[in-house]
Amino acid sequence: MTTTRKSLPLSRTVATILLLGVCAGTSAQQTRLSPQQARITDQAIDADLQAYQAxxxxxxxxxxxxxxxxxxxxxxxxxWLDVSFHEYTRNDRSAFPQGALSESEKLVQLMEHDAATIPTETxxxxxxxxxxxxxxxxxxxLHGNAGFSCAQQVAACGEVELVHAGNEFNQQQWRHAKPYIQIAEDLVNDAEALARQCDGPERPDxxxxxxxxxxxxxxxxxxxDGYRDIRTHSLDSLDRxxxxxxxxxxxxxxxxxxxHADRMDGRGHDDNQRLSERRARTVRALLIGRGIPAERIHDQYRGDTQQVQQCTGVKPRxxxxxxxxxxxxxxVRFIVE
Structure with a gap:
């Protein structure tokens, strides 16, 4: 699944912004967008677009x-700048566009002052x-991997997209977060591939x-837990x-x-443990059918003990x-060399 969002490519100016002779502010200043209630006039929107261009x-x-x-x-x-601009153009009236823009500016200021280190927390x-x-x-x-130097651009964007997805979840729940989660997952996969393939002078010993x-x-x-019960797009991910x-x-x-199993039958439920085992066996058979030798496949079953998505407060059922x-x-973890 993919989604399209407006971005601010580094190599060119934003398509929706005219060349307005904008001057960037000094690095000690903080760029502020117009207050949410003021984004109703051409002048206010024009000033914000100039701020993005700057x-x-x-x-x-x-x-x-x-x-x-x-x-x-x-x-x-x-x-950070791209997701801020994307949400601004979608008329996001929350604090997210300003917050994402400020995160972009914090990093820009550090780089403008030749900071020795750039923070990696997100x-x-x-x-x-x-x-x-x-x-x-x-x-x-990935941050601790020898090939991170080749993957850092994609990994950085993956981190930002996960925050973007979390903001969409808070505003309009899972349906709106899902496309951005898929973008983040694709970026993580791509970053890992770049790190694996990293060689030459960029790869540290x-x-x-x-x-x-x-x-x-x-x-x-x-x-x-059967083969017919698998989501098609996840089979595509396996084949990729x-x-x-x-x-x-x-x-x-x-x-x-x-x-694994979800928590719907109650955490620690014995049925969830058995369900996770049956699912793993289904995938084992699927992999053998795709040519993976059975002796190379090792199974574990965790039931509902490792929930990667909590979904607190999501309704209806x-x-x-x-x-x-x-x-x-x-x-499915393919251990390779």
């Missing part, structure tokens, strides 16, 4: 002075919901570093992971399957079941 110009200026686009701080500043702007702990964990692991596995989540309908093994010329060492979908999964 920030884009500052990022471009950093690039012109030699800061590469692939740099973590540059990428994150750009992605604040949950506008009290965005913390979604998909599994994706956050994979992103944190890391003797004995563990290779990054390929990860796919096979998702099941509520209280179901298998294709990447061939494309990247990797050697498959083993496959680790971890079966149909929406809650859909929100809990990522918990009804078999995590």
């Amino acid at each position: 920030m884009q110009d500052r990022i471009q200026g950093l690039n012109d002075r030699g800061r590469p686009i692939r740099d973590y701080g540059m990428a994150k500043a750009q992605c 604040p949950l702007v506008n009290d965005a919901k913390y979604l998909r702990d599994d994706l956050w964990q994979r992103l944190r692991a 890391a003797p004995g570093a563990a290779p990054i596995p390929l990860v796919a989540n096979v998702l099941f309908e509520f209280d179901r 992971a298998l294709a990447r093994i061939a494309e990247e010329k990797l050697t498959l060492q083993r496959v680790e399957l971890v079966g 149909a929406a809650l079941l859909e929100c809990l979908l990522p918990n009804r999964r078999v995590e």
Whole structure:
């Protein structure tokens, strides 16, 4: 699943903004958008668009002075700016556009002052919901990987998109968050692929570093465990992971399957443990059918003990079941070298 959003490409000016001779403010100032209640006149909107263009110009200026686009701080500043502008153009009246813009400016200021280090923490702007702990964990692991230098641009944007998704969840629940979660998941997969393929002068020496596995989540309908109960798009994700093994010329060492269930029958319920086991066995058979030797597949079953999506307060029941979908999964980890 993909979604389209307006962005501010680093290589050109924003298509919706005319060249207005905007001057960037000094780095000690904070760029402020018009108050939400004032965004009803052409003058107020024009001033905000100038502010966005000024920030884009500052990022471009950093690039012109030699800061590469692939740099973590540059990428994150750009992605914060992009999601801020995207939500502004969608008439988001919350504090999110301003918060995301401010995060972009904080990074720009640090880079303009040649800060020795750029922070890697990612604040949950506008009290965005913390979604998909599994994706956050994979992103944190990338920061410590030897190939992160090749993946930092994509990883930075993955972190921002998870916050973007959490903000959408708070405003309009899971239905609106879901497309941005998919964007974030795709970015995490792409970042891991870039880190695996990183070589040459950009890859620091890391003797004995563990290779990054390929990860796919096979998702099941509520209280179901058969092949026909798998969500089609998650099968596509599995097949893409298998294709990447061939494309990247990797050697498959083993496959680790971890079966899970959601919390709907109550946490710690014995039926959930058995359900997670049946799901893992279904995926085992599926992989064997795709040519993976049975002896390389290792199963674990966690029941409802590892919920990656909490969905607190989601109603009605149909929406809650859909929100809990990522918990009804078999995590497939392809261990490669």
